[in-house]
Structure formats: C-alpha cells, structure tokens
Amino acid sequence: MTAPSTIATKFLPAKDQLGLVAVGFSGGQCKSGVDAAPSALIESGLLADIQETLEYTLYHDGVVHGYAKHLPVPGTDLPLRTAGAKAPMINPIAVSSVTHALCDQVYEHASKGRLVLTLGGDHSIAIGSVAGTAKAIRERHNGSEMALVWVDAHADINTPESSGSGNIHGMPVSFLTGIARPPKENPDVFGWIKDEHRVNPSKIVYIGLRDVDIPEKKILKDHGIRAFSMHDIDKHGIGKVMDMALDHINCGPGQEGMPIHLSFDVDALDPYVAPSTGTPVRGGLTLREGDFICEVIHETGYLVAMDLVEVNPALSGDGPESISARETIRAGCSLVRCALGECLLG
Numbered sequence: 001m002t003a004p005s006t007i008a009t010k011f012l013p014a015k016d017q018l019g020l021v022a023v024g025f026s027g028g029q030c031k032s033g034v035d036a037a038p039s040a041l042i043e044s045g046l047l048a049d050i051q052e053t054l055e056y057t058l059y060h061d062g063v064v065h066g067y068a069k070h071l072p073v074p075g076t077d078l079p080l081r082t083a084g085a086k087a088p089m090i091n092p093i094a095v096s097s098v099t100h101a102l103c104d105q106v107y108e109h110a111s112k113g114r115l116v117l118t119l120g121g122d123h124s125i126a127i128g129s130v131a132g133t134a135k136a137i138r139e140r141h142n143g144s145e146m147a148l149v150w151v152d153a154h155a156d157i158n159t160p161e162s163s164g165s166g167n168i169h170g171m172p173v174s175f176l177t178g179i180a181r182p183p184k185e186n187p188d189v190f191g192w193i194k195d196e197h198r199v200n201p202s203k204i205v206y207i208g209l210r211d212v213d214i215p216e217k218k219i220l221k222d223h224g225i226r227a228f229s230m231h232d233i234d235k236h237g238i239g240k241v242m243d244m245a246l247d248h249i250n251c252g253p254g255q256e257g258m259p260i261h262l263s264f265d266v267d268a269l270d271p272y273v274a275p276s277t278g279t280p281v282r283g284g285l286t287l288r289e290g291d292f293i294c295e296v297i298h299e300t301g302y303l304v305a306m307d308l309v310e311v312n313p314a315l316s317g318d319g320p321e322s323i324s325a326r327e328t329i330r331a332g333c334s335l336v337r338c339a340l341g342e343c344l345l346g
Contacts, residue, residue: 004055005341010301011141011259012113018050018340019109019116020060021129025067025098027091028124028169031278033314037332038064038119040313040325046333050117054340059114065105070097079166082183087166092189095168099128100192106132110305111139117336120309122278123156124169126263127190130176131197133261133305138196146304147203147249147258148176151293152265153281155209155216155227162215169310170213177201179219201225203258205245207293208233208268211281230283238289242296251300262297262339263307264290266332276328277310287331294338306339308332 009015022038042064050056071077072093079088102118106129109116118129130148137146150156150173157173159180160166174180175190176199182191206227212220220227226248228241236244246252251260267277270284285293297303311332313325 005298007299007301007341010257011137011304012115014113016056017114018056018058019112019114020047020058021102021105021109021116021118022060022064023102023118023121023125024064025121025125027094027098028122029167029278030090031312031315034120034122034278034310034312035066036313037121037311040329041119041308041311041332044329044333046336049333049337050340054337054342056340059109065102067098067101070101072097080160080183080186080189082160082185085161086164089160089163089168089183089189090166091168092186095124095127096189096192099125099131102128103132103135103192103197106305107136110136113140115303116305118305118307120307122169123152123263123265123309124172125309126172126307127175127193129305129307130172130199130261130263131193134199135196137259137304141259145200145203145258147205147251147260148199149205149207149245149249149260149262149297151207151263151268151290153208153211153267153284154265154279155206155212155220157216157219157225158213159219162213162219164213173204174219177204177223179223203249205248207241207245208285210283211279230285233285233289238292242293246296246300251302257300257302259304260297260300260302261305262294262303263309264294264335265310266308266328266335267310269331274311274328274331275324276312276315278312278315279310287334290331290335291338294335295343298339298341303339306336308336
C-alpha cells in the first residue's frame with residue numbers, strides 16, 4: 001500500500017493541498033475526443049487515489065469545463081493568417097478565450113498556495129495553466145521566476161508564422177515565452193498574456209523530444225533552450241538526463257531550486273504504452289521512464305503544478321472502452337500519481 005509522500009515542499013505552505021482543474025477542450029487541434037479525457041481519467045479512479053491513497057485535500061468544483069460561455073458565436077472564429085504564415089491559426093479566438101479563463105482558474109488555486117493539477121484536453125491548454133501558475137508564483141514569492149519542464153514528443157514552440165498546420169497545440173511554448181506575440185491582424189488573440197504570465201526560455205527544459213519541426217529546431221537554438229531528445233535518453237539513460245535537466249534549472253541536489261511546473265503530454269510515452277493520443281510518434285519513453293521523470297521532480301520538493309494532456313480515448317479504434325484506451329488512461333493516471341508522491345516501495 002502506497003503511503004502519503006514525506007517529501008517537504010519548498011514553495012507551497014502545505015504539501016497535501018491540491019487544486020484540480022478539469023479541462024474538456026479540444027480546439028487547439030483537429031481531432032475530436034481529447035475533450036473526453038478528464039472525465040475518463042476521473043472515472044478511472046484517479047481522484048480517489050489522490051484523496052484516499054496519497055491523502056491530499058482536494059479542491060475541485062466537480063465540473064469538467066467546456067467553457068461554452070467563453071466560446072465565440074459559431075461561424076465567427078475564422079482561421080487567422082498572420083503575415084508570412086505557412087498556414088492560418090485554427091480556432092484562434094476560442095483557444096485564446098478558453099486559455100484566459102483557465103489561467104484565472106489555475107491562478108485562483110495557485111494563489112492560495114495549492115499544488116495545481118490540470119487535466120486536459122489538448123496541449124494548447126498549457127497556455128492558460130502555465131500562465132496562471134507563473135502569475136501566482138511571482139506574486140507569492142516576490143517576483144520569482146518559475147521553471148517549466150515540458151515532457152513531450154514535440155517541442156510545441158512553433159509560432160503562428162512557422163507552423164505548418166495552424167493548430168495551436170503546437171504553439172503554446174512560443175506564446176508563454178513571448179517568442180510569439182498577439183498577432184497584429186487581431187491583437188485580442190492572446191492579448192491577455194502579459195509579462196507576469198510568461199516563462200523565461202532559460203528556465204525551460206524539454207524531455208523526450210523526437211518529432212521537432214525544422215523551424216522549431218532553429219527557435220530552440222536561437223533562444224538557448226535546453227532540450228533532451230530520445231537520443232539523449234538512449235545515450236545517457238533517464239537518470240542522468242534528469243540530473244542534467246534539474247541542474248540546468250538550478251534544482252539539483254544542493255542547489256537553491258525554484259518552483260517547477262511540469263507539463264506532460266502523454267504522447268511523450270511510446271505508442272506501445274499510450275496508443276490513444278492524437279499525434280503518436282514511435283520510439284518514445286517507456287512507462288517506467290515517464291513515471292521516473294515524475295518521481296524525480298516530486299522528490300525535489302519544488303513541484304507547484306502539473307498538466308496531463310492529449311489523452312484521447314476516442315482514438316483507440318474500438319472506442320473509449322477498448323484495451324488501448326484503458327491502457328493510455330492507466331498510464332496517464334500513473335504519471336499523475338508519481339508526480340504527487342507515489343513511489344515503488346510506498
């Protein structure tokens with residue numbers, strides 16, 4: 001039986017207070033079904049594990065938010081092509097409005113000193129979740145910056161100009177860092193993002209990359225962003241990669257440390273482990289490697305927020321009750337539990 005974690009938190013007033021936001025939103029990409037993920041994760045028993053096994057006090061409104069009142073009138077959210085863009089942004093008003101609302105929800109929890117878990121939804125929602133955490137950390141800790149650990153097969157740092165698809169789930173990091181700014185063609189799109197919401201590129205670490213667009217490679221290089229691909233994991237092993245990742249953001253043993261927001265896309269795992277996701281790429285993390293990443297970040301005591309995104313039960317071929325859907329949901333729950341303190345020996 002797993003016992004509650006004994007790891008002391010460094011940036012939260014209590015280690016057992018958890019705010020949960022469930023986000024049933026799929027507008028950052030074009031495949032339906034990812035909006036059903038929060039319900040599937042909750043119905044699998046995740047909240048019971050969090051409360052009863054890991055003994056967190058859970059703050060959750062009991063709602064999977066679809067943000068209907070924040071969505072534009074049908075037919076008005078037209079694709080937005082910025083100057084020089086390869087493809088127009090899809091659903092720009094909806095994604096901007098929903099992530100703004102989500103930012104406020106996450107901020108509400110984080111400002112009270114709670115660890116915040118956001119269940120997506122596609123990865124565009126991280127624009128809101130990370131922004132809300134970053135704002136709260138700055139307010140609670142005298143302007144302190146926050147580190148962002150992005151575990152994903154993809155870099156998600158395309159700009160509206162460099163994206164080949166126009167899907168905003170491939171752009172969140174560019175908006176969160178200020179590399180992408182509100183488009184001149186419609187400044188209201190992501191115009192709500194201010195400096196208080198942003199993350200310093202030098203405080204970002206990627207883990208698990210294996211499908212990175214050519215423009216994204218240039219962005220990573222130009223901005224000096226630390227990224228560990230699957231090649232690095234094969235070469236060094238996940239333990240050494242985590243040591244290097246934490247050293248980069250000054251969170252290794254004996255270092256001063258800083259708050260960490262962990263944003264975990266389930267497609268970082270190999271499709272053999274997590275097949276029900278929108279953009280699977282072969283050659284990914286094993287479940288143990290994914291769990292290890294979460295365990296190590298928990299053990300630092302610096303975790304202040306986590307996203308789990310891109311579980312899509314509808315993409316299993318046989319519906320949400322299929323073996324592949326259940327295995328993906330099970331993997332997602334395992335990642336969350338490990339980040340919240342579950343360990344192999346209890």
